Amino acid sequence: xxxxxxxxxxxxxxxxxxxxxxxxxxxxxxxxxxxxxxxxxxxxxxxxxxxxxxxxxxxxxxxxxxxxxxxxxxxxxxxxxxxxxxxxxxxxxxxxxxxxxxxxxxxxxxxxxxxxxxxxxxxxxxxxxxxxxxxxxxxxxxxxxxxxxxxxxxxxxxxxxxxxxxxxxxxxxxxxxxxxxxxxxxxxxxxxxxxxxxxxxxxxxxxxxxxxxxxxxxxxxxxxxxxxxxxxxxxxxxxxxxxxxxxxxxxxxxxxxxxxxxxxxxxxxxxxxxxxxxxxxxxxxxxxxxxxxxxxxxxxxxxxxxxxxxxxxxxxxxxxxxxxxxxxxxxxxxxxxxxxxxxxxxxxxxxxxxxxxxxxxxxxxxxxxxxxxxxxxxxxxxxxxxxxxxxxxxxxxxxxxxxxxxxxxxxxxxxxxxxxxxxxxxxxxxxxxxxxxxxxxxxxxxxxxxxxxxxxxxxxxxxxxxxxxxxxxxxxxxxxxxxxxxxxxxxxxxxxxxxxxxxxxxxxxxxxxxxxxxxxxxxxxxxxxxxxxxxxxxxxxxxxxxxxxxxxxxxxxxxxxxxxxxxxxxxxxxxxxxxxxxxxxxxxxxxxxxxxxxxxxxxxxxxxxxxxxxxxxxxxxxxxxxxxxxxxxxxxxxxxxxxxxxxxxxxxxxxxxxxxxxxxxxxxxxxxxxxxxxxxxxxxxxxxxxxxxxxxxxxxxxxxxxxxxxxxxxxxxxxxxxxxxxxxxxxxxxxxxxxxxxxxxxxxxxxxxxxxx
Ligand code: MN
Numbered sequence: 183x184x185x186x187x188x189x190x191x192x193x194x195x196x197x198x199x200x201x202x203x204x205x206x207x208x209x210x211x212x213x214x215x216x217x218x219x220x221x222x223x224x225x226x227x228x229x230x231x232x233x234x235x236x237x238x239x240x241x242x243x244x245x246x247x248x249x250x251x252x253x254x255x256x257x258x259x260x261x262x263x264x265x266x267x268x269x270x271x272x273x274x275x276x277x278x279x280x281x282x283x284x285x286x287x288x289x290x291x292x293x294x295x296x297x298x299x300x301x302x303x304x305x306x307x308x309x310x311x312x313x314x315x316x317x318x319x320x321x322x323x324x325x326x327x328x329x330x331x332x333x334x335x336x337x338x339x340x341x342x343x344x345x346x347x348x349x350x351x352x353x354x355x356x357x358x359x360x361x362x363x364x365x366x367x368x369x370x371x372x373x374x375x376x377x378x379x380x381x382x383x384x385x386x387x388x389x390x391x392x393x394x395x396x397x398x399x400x401x402x403x404x405x406x407x408x409x410x411x412x413x414x415x416x417x418x419x420x421x422x423x424x425x426x427x428x429x430x431x432x433x434x435x436x437x438x439x440x441x442x443x444x445x446x447x448x449x450x451x452x453x454x455x456x457x458x459x460x461x462x463x464x465x466x467x468x469x470x471x472x473x474x475x476x477x478x479x480x481x482x483x484x485x486x487x488x489x490x491x492x493x494x495x496x497x498x499x500x501x502x503x504x505x506x507x508x509x510x511x512x513x514x515x516x517x518x519x520x521x522x523x524x525x526x527x528x529x530x531x532x533x534x535x536x537x538x539x540x541x542x543x544x545x546x547x548x549x550x551x552x553x554x555x556x557x558x559x560x561x562x563x564x565x566x567x568x569x570x571x572x573x574x575x576x577x578x579x580x581x582x583x584x585x586x587x588x589x590x591x592x593x594x595x596x597x598x599x600x601x602x603x604x605x606x607x608x609x610x611x612x613x614x615x616x617x618x619x620x621x622x623x624x625x626x627x628x629x630x631x632x633x634x635x636x637x638x639x640x641x642x643x644x645x646x647x648x649x650x651x652x653x654x655x656x657x658x659x660x661x662x663x664x665x666x667x668x669x670x671x672x673x674x675x676x677x678x679x680x681x682x683x684x685x686x687x688x689x690x691x692x693x694x695x696x697x698x699x700x701x702x703x704x705x706x707x708x709x710x711x712x713x714x715x716x717x718x719x720x721x722x723x724x725x726x727x728x729x730x731x732x733x734x735x736x737x738x739x740x741x742x743x744x745x746x747x748x749x750x751x752x753x754x755x756x757x758x759x760x761x762x763x764x765x766x767x768x769x770x771x772x773x774x775x776x777x778x779x780x781x782x783x784x785x786x787x788x789x790x791x792x793x794x795x796x797x798x799x800x801x802x803x804x805x806x807x808x809x810x811x812x813x814x815x816x817x818x819x820x821x822x823x824x825x826x827x828x829x830x831x832x833x834x835x836x837x838x839x840x841x842x843x844x845x846x847x848x849x850x851x852x853x854x855x856x857x858x859x860x861x862x863x864x865x866x867x868x869x870x871x872x873x874x875x876x877x878x879x880x881x882x883x884x885x886x887x888x889x890x891x892x893x894x895x896x897x898x899x900x901x902x903x904x905x906x907x908x909x910x911x912x913x914x915x916x917x918x919x920x921x922x923x924x925x926x927x928x929x930x931x932x933x934x935x936x937x938x939x
Contacts, residue, residue: 201232204239207251211258218265219274226271234278234297235261241286248357256350257281263346267383267541272297273339276304280343283309300337307340308347310647314604341377345386348374352393367394382509385540391449399452406448406455410468417445417524421469424520428473431487437480443471443526469526474536478503481530485514488528492518495525503535511539597648610670611644614661617652618674625674626681627658641668660685666739682738690737691730698736701743705751716753720746762847766820767796788855794818794826795851801825808833808938809864813915818852819845828852833938861911863892864918865937870896871930872904879928880906889921 203209212235219226238257245253261277275297282288283305294302352370355363371394378387396403410417421443432439446468454460473484481503488494498517506512513531520526531539595609597616607615613631617624630653631638644650661678669675682690699709717729724741726732735741789802791812801824808830810816815831819839829836839845870876877896884891889910896906908925912918918936925934 234275367397388447622677627654690734694733694737697743701747759847791858811862820848868906869933
């Protein structure tokens with residue numbers, strides 16, 4: 183939509199002369215709009231605005247509002263609010279046409295032809311928002327709803343017009359049913375007022391809030407109104423007095439300014455009463471006085487004067503000029519005590535700040551579309567929003583930006599059901615995802631899909647704001663396997679798989695078996711390799727009763743053929759390793775038999791206190807690297823020709839040896855028997871500070887423990903350190919640990935470690 187709309191100033195030719203006349207009430211309403219438009223600082227083509235009005239008036243002909251007035255007065259009033267916001271010509275034209283697509287026969291195409299792409303796009307956008315069903319949502323989803331609403335508006339003017347529309351509807355709610363009043367007020371409070379706030383449009387936000395409160399809590403609203411009214415005269419006199427005083431002082435100092443005062447809006451008082459549990463009388467700033475000056479330095483000047491004249495309330499001064507609010511609001515705020523001890527709030531700001539505070543983003547709009555009357559392209563439109571937001575180094579501002587800009591929702595898409603419910607799906611979602619997100623029965627009986635009223639292929643990627651309708655049929659054959667590739671969401675794929683699982687067992691078995699066998703061949707295995715011994719544990723692990731169930735699972739996609747075959751490959755090589763181990767053990771047993779050492783009764787029998795799994799009699803030796811003693815966790819290694827070597831399981835030769843593919847099958851389980859020997863040789867290493875008498879002290883300790891020492895040597899390893907190597911015999915780990923504990927107490931010894939680990 184980068185093209186600027188073609189102005190149709192000349193059409194219809196001699197527009198003013200051929201001007202159509204409508205009902206006087208309608209014309210009167212239009213005259214007010216015209217007045218507002220003429221007062222705008224932006225130059226506008228009145229003939230084009232009139233043409234839009236005439237199209238709307240004709241299209242809505244005969245339609246009435248609940249109060250009996252012609253329907254078109256509503257759109258004219260909304261356009262008037264749009265003009266007050268300071269929006270451009272396209273916005274006013276769009277506001278006039280905002281209900282024609284929804285409520286009359288006028289089409290998008292006709293609007294585009296007459297008023298250009300931009301207007302048609304805006305009207306389409308407002309129409310989509312109108313169809314959204316916000317009220318069916320729960321509280322926590324409201325933030326999502328606000329985001330979606332923003333995301334849907336790729337032109338910010340859509341949301342501004344929607345705000346104008348809503349404001350006028352709220353102003354004229356008296357004739358609606360109480361039910362509708364409640365629903366609309368709630369929606370306004372939860373959706374539209376917060377959006378107005380984010381866009382910095384204070385005036386609209388206040389009015390929306392007060393109108394909503396009026397319907398949502400009439401009693402609370404009336405109570406505050408009554409209280410304010412009872413004090414109104416007094417407050418107004420007081421504020422007038424303050425105004426006079428301040429004006430006199432500022433005149434004296436030569437500061438030109440505009441001063442006005444107001445009583446704060448009802449909802450802000452209401453919220454303070456309820457959130458801070460305050461009584462009306464405790465609420466400080468019922469009155470606010472606003473001083474508008476020409477530049478920033480004057481703002482601070484005025485602040486100084488105010489604080490000189492009145493006593494400021496501590497902790498109430500806020501400088502939103504140096505630190506603007508996330509929505510762009512700037513002002514100095516202070517609360518001071520006036521005469522008679524009445525506190526009041528003073529807001530000081532420049533004219534620029536004032537415009538922003540009243541109309542927020544729309545105020546920026548005014549400058550952008552500018553007096554030159556050049557409509558900005560979309561790129562530029564977002565550029566200024568971005569600049570506005572980037573200038574605020576605030577995380578809230580970041581949030582706001584991401585809310586506003588469509589691209590920031592890269593991973594989500596929001597679409598509508600035909601009823602206007604919002605469905606949130608992952609980006610890239612298709613009608614298949616949509617159908618299954620409603621119900622699996624809808625997905626399973628889907629035969630077609632319509633997006634925005636047009637028949638669409640199933641792989642169509644849905645866009646924000648699309649209206650999606652699923653065509654179902656009782657005779658539907660169910661999902662196709664291709665849908666699994668098209669569906670974007672995990673939940674849709676799961677539901678499709680479930681269908682295949684239930685509905686197509688025979689077919690799944692055939693398909694699954696084919697996939698499985700082809701994958702087997704791919705992995706270099708034969709069907710014959712898949713023996714029951716291999717398959718059974720796998721089926722058990724997957725909780726599948728039979729091989730057919732496995733094939734069926736592969737068929738519907740519950741299990742992948744690749745994963746299954748990978749598991750089978752593992753099982754096959756495990757079986758091969760076990761076979762290799764058995765061969766090695768058999769050979770050792772045979773050798774033992776030849777030596778005549780084999781116990782005839784085949785009773786498990788310990789050799790030097792060690793039991794070897796699967797071996798009754800063989801040579802045992804304790805590895806020298808780690809010298810295990812009873813109590814250590816141990817493991818055996820079938821050596822080539824020298825029986826079984828016993829290591830500690832934490833020995834580094836065991837740990838690295840397990841990784842060696844040639845040797846990994848030769849590790850076997852061994853354990854300590856009950857009948858262990860009295861003595862096992864083990865070695866220790868002591869690290870110590872090098873000092874004279876070290877060896878003597880170690881020997882003394884060992885002696886006191888009655889340790890059976892085989893050798894003890896120490897050597898200087900430089901840098902003042904020494905290492906002692908100790909070989910000794912112990913009965914078991916308990917004895918060894920006791921010795922280690924004592925050695926650690928020898929003066930200078932920093933560490934006592936066992937070798938091998
Ligand atoms: Mn409307």
